[in-house]
Amino acid sequence: MDMQVAKKKLGLKERYAVMTRGLDWTPSYQKMEDIYPYIAYEGIKIHDWDKWEDPFRLTMDAYWKYQAEKERKLYSVLDAYTQGNGHLNVTDARYLNTVKLFLSGISPLEYVAHRGFAHAGRQFPGPGPRVACLMQSVDEIRHAQTQVHAVSNYNKYYNGMHDFHHAHDRVWFLSVPKSFFDDAITAGPFEFMVSIGFSFEYVLTNLLFVPFVSGAAYNGDMAAMTFGFSAQSDEARHMTLGLEVIKFILEQDPDNVPIVQRWINKWTWRGYRVLTLVAMMMDYMLPKRTMSWKESWEIYFEENGGALFKDLARYGITMPKCAEHIALEKDHLSHQAWSTFYNYAAASNFHTWMPDEDEMDWLASKYPNSFDKHYRPRYEFWREQAAKGNRFYNKTLPMLCQTCQIPMIFTEPGDPTKICYREVDYKGDKYHFCSDHCKEIFEYEPEKYVQAWLPVHQIYQGNCFPEGTDPTVEGFDPLAAVLKYYHLENGRDNLDFEGSEDQKNFAEWRGQATKNI
Amino acid sequence: MSTVFLALQTNEDTRPIIEAILQDNPHAVCDEQPAMVKINAEGKLVVRRETIEELLGRDYDLQELQVNMITMSGNLDQTDDEMILFWKN
Numbered sequence: 001m002d003m004q005v006a007k008k009k010l011g012l013k014e015r016y017a018v019m020t021r022g023l024d025w026t027p028s029y030q031k032m033e034d035i036y037p038y039i040a041y042e043g044i045k046i047h048d049w050d051k052w053e054d055p056f057r058l059t060m061d062a063y064w065k066y067q068a069e070k071e072r073k074l075y076s077v078l079d080a081y082t083q084g085n086g087h088l089n090v091t092d093a094r095y096l097n098t099v100k101l102f103l104s105g106i107s108p109l110e111y112v113a114h115r116g117f118a119h120a121g122r123q124f125p126g127p128g129p130r131v132a133c134l135m136q137s138v139d140e141i142r143h144a145q146t147q148v149h150a151v152s153n154y155n156k157y158y159n160g161m162h163d164f165h166h167a168h169d170r171v172w173f174l175s176v177p178k179s180f181f182d183d184a185i186t187a188g189p190f191e192f193m194v195s196i197g198f199s200f201e202y203v204l205t206n207l208l209f210v211p212f213v214s215g216a217a218y219n220g221d222m223a224a225m226t227f228g229f230s231a232q233s234d235e236a237r238h239m240t241l242g243l244e245v246i247k248f249i250l251e252q253d254p255d256n257v258p259i260v261q262r263w264i265n266k267w268t269w270r271g272y273r274v275l276t277l278v279a280m281m282m283d284y285m286l287p288k289r290t291m292s293w294k295e296s297w298e299i300y301f302e303e304n305g306g307a308l309f310k311d312l313a314r315y316g317i318t319m320p321k322c323a324e325h326i327a328l329e330k331d332h333l334s335h336q337a338w339s340t341f342y343n344y345a346a347a348s349n350f351h352t353w354m355p356d357e358d359e360m361d362w363l364a365s366k367y368p369n370s371f372d373k374h375y376r377p378r379y380e381f382w383r384e385q386a387a388k389g390n391r392f393y394n395k396t397l398p399m400l401c402q403t404c405q406i407p408m409i410f411t412e413p414g415d416p417t418k419i420c421y422r423e424v425d426y427k428g429d430k431y432h433f434c435s436d437h438c439k440e441i442f443e444y445e446p447e448k449y450v451q452a453w454l455p456v457h458q459i460y461q462g463n464c465f466p467e468g469t470d471p472t473v474e475g476f477d478p479l480a481a482v483l484k485y486y487h488l489e490n491g492r493d494n495l496d497f498e499g500s501e502d503q504k505n506f507a508e509w510r511g512q513a514t515k516n517i
Numbered sequence: 518m519s520t521v522f523l524a525l526q527t528n529e530d531t532r533p534i535i536e537a538i539l540q541d542n543p544h545a546v547c548d549e550q551p552a553m554v555k556i557n558a559e560g561k562l563v564v565r566r567e568t569i570e571e572l573l574g575r576d577y578d579l580q581e582l583q584v585n586m587i588t589m590s591g592n593l594d595q596t597d598d599e600m601i602l603f604w605k606n
Binding site: 003005008011012013055056057058062066069070073205206209210213214217218225229232233235236237239240243247290303304306307308310311314 | 519520521522524526550551552553575576577578580581583584585586587588589590591592593594595596597604605
């Protein structure tokens with residue numbers, strides 16, 4: 001890139017002031033509280049909106065210029081990748097399941113983030129955060145679109161991606177990321193900024209994108225790598241917005257501190273639970289691993305998040321107490337998640353497999369305290385059973401946590417042999433939780449979480465079958481009906497990788513790409 | 518003192534930029550990862566426009582960094598001449 005640098009008449013600080021605060025005005029015939037109706041009810045007190053400043057001092061004119069450059073780069077790489085049959089260069093067709101998980105689990109969240117920032121930006125009386133939210137809102141829709149474009153090439157060849165948005169709104173485990181974002185956008189504008197802008201973008205997003213993108217690079221997936229990097233160049237700005245917003249709120253009034261602390265506690269935990277899917281992807285789904293989940297948690301949360309919370313200590317903010325619980329889980333999270341998906345592979349939109357010997361050795365070296373003791377024997381048993389023709393697909397629906405919506409698969413902190421169950425009685429009904437943290441979140445806002453759309457409950461209530469299904473007929477197969485409702489084809493989009501159409505096609509096409517037939 | 522970092526894509530645009538950053542921040546440590554370069558520095562990291570321009574041989578607007586950034590950590594302050602990442606503790 002050789003960009004022209006125009007001589008500027010004003011310095012960056014002046015340009016920023018003119019293009020943000022300079023565009024604002026004070027309303028004369030409408031009351032402020034009518035224009036910004038959602039700004040007071042969360043209890044956050046703001047005295048001077050002008051104190052908020054984007055430290056990048058990015059203005060809309062510069063924004064369009066650099067975003068256009070990013071798009072040009074991205075789409076030329078995508079064209080080249082597609083023209084060169086790039087999909088045949090990934091390490092191994094198992095890798096594509098990572099892409100399926102990402103497209104159905106994460107890309108729809110980008111779109112919801114677009115809506116969320118448009119809404120939050122509209123509600124803030126300050127022009128600084130309003131402009132920054134506008135940029136982020138446009139970024140997020142760009143991410144959704146570029147991800148769909150990048151993955152559409154894979155969809156021409158591989159299964160399970162054909163109706164990702166339909167799946168996102170229905171498939172049992174996709175309610176985990178979906179409900180996370182739904183929880184955030186139905187909160188007030190300040191909580192939304194703390195949940196997504198700060199906890200998710202600043203504290204946790206490195207754990208989502210950096211390993212995913214370097215994983216894509218390592219596994220020969222230039223399409224995902226390039227959309228990932230293109231999105232990530234915006235994330236650096238989002239993180240900065242998240243950090244600035246939180247410092248701004250905390251500096252405005254000491255009464256804001258306990259409210260913000262509660263949101264940080266809640267959203268760090270909520271975000272971490274969603275990252276279970278990422279943990280499993282890193283440790284099991286990338287044929288060529290970049291680093292383990294545990295290592296990336298240590299670098300990006302313990303080290304980097306530690307530095308952040310030390311910095312915020314001057315406002316009275318402390319490290320969320322769930323961090324201690326997470327530290328106890330880091331040796332177990334990915335293994336417990338992958339075991340669950342291996343069990344429920346009949347009801348998923350991607351394939352599963354048991355790690356081979358080399359992969360088990362890698363896992364043992366990364367998890368010396370847990371893998372050989374708790375998980376290797378389990379996998380060896382399952383592998384043995386599958387070899388004997390007894391591959392067991394669990395068709396009994398699991399109990400879900402009312403808050404995070406993950407099946408109750410997690411073990412007691414400190415005791416990996418005992419499942420963790422918590423429950424609450426509320427207005428005559430019993431609610432179940434995977435942890436003390438999810439339970440506390442429910443107890444603070446029960447009226448919100450009793451409304452959760454839990455896939456298992458919905459299936460049992462008969463709400464997840466195609467219209468006109470009669471579940472009372474003889475021989476009714478509920479799973480077959482649910483898969484139809486998900487728009488997934490049994491035996492093609494689900495089950496094990498071994499023996500799948502993806503496996504067969506990839507081997508055949510790769511053969512054709514290297515030989516003259 | 519906590520560590521700040523800046524991660525950039527590995528490409529021909531960023532090669533001279535990384536060189537400039539390492540030249541201006543002798544305490545910084547360069548960590549080359551798949552397809553990205555992560556520059557870690559105790560306490561503070563300064564990206565100077567002038568040094569980049571010298572190595573690049575052309576005028577440079579620090580906001581061009583937007584195109585190649587991957588992630589960062591620390592408080593930020595950017596002007597026409599410098600981009601500074603820092604922790605206050």
